[in-house]
Amino acid sequence: MAEENIGSIRPDFSLNGKLAIITGASAGIGKEIALAFAAAGAEIIVTARTESKLIELKNEVENDGGKCDFLVNDITDITQIQQLADFIRKKLSKEDKDLVLVNNAGFGFTKPVVDVTQEDFDLITSTHLRGTFFCCQKIGEIMLEKNYGKIINLGSTWGYTTDAKKAPYCMAKAGIAHMSRAISTEWAPSGIRINTLAPTGTVTEFTQKTWESMPERAQGILSRIKLGRFAYPSDHLGAAIFLASNASDFITGQTIYVDGGFTAAG
Secondary structure: OHHHHHHHHHHHHHOOOEEEEOOOOOOOOHHHHHHHHHOOOEEEEEEEHHHHHHHHHHHHHHHHHOEEEEOOOOOHHHHHHHHHHHHHHHHHHOEEEEEEEEEOOOOOOOOOOOHOHHHHHHEEEEEEHHHHHHHHHHHHHHHHHHHOOOEEEEHHHHHHHOOOOOOOHHHHHHHHHHHHHHHHHHHHHOOOOEEEEEEEEEOOOOHHHHHHOOOOHHHHHHHOOOOOEEEHHHHHHHHHHHHHHHHHHHOOOOOOOOOOOOOOOO
């Protein structure tokens, strides 16, 4: 009986019949989410600014039997976000599918408040806040027409707690979580679910370089993770697939922390 029940539940976690768009998919968490979504049955569209890495990702997905298109795209440019939306509409005109959007593109830096320049500040806000907002808007318009969609915005534990020399990043990630909640209240009646996935410190090529240059900061982060290790991109895949799948259809406006207990103590 238990095996029969499990079998009846499994289809809810499948991404068959979905078209998933993942921004910032050329490396790190975004790349691993893209590969996992393709393996779970989704057709994917991946975006980033580096064409060569997108070509490599497309080949990897297709070699494993998946479907993948890519678009070189910079989400700090609203015109390019509109081009992405037009690209999606063209895809849907050939084969209608439920849409999933993963707003993953982003970056961070560590600087004392007094050293943050206007250029630093504008790049953080244009990527994390403006870029995420207008991706939600432009692709959300298509979801509104379909009366269904899933949006997963990548937040961070730094959107819940804070640390020295991270003020702009903490501000931006907190803004993403609150933005997601605000949009969820407006779009829930139209069948669109929007949630925030918030990782803790995760081992990627970028973070490894940063932590090697600032080992004391790496140790400070690690000391707050109750499970005693950094996350890997693979640690975030279960939550991402869940939020993209039909299994999470009654969840919206939430922040899901995948953080090894980082936020447990407040």
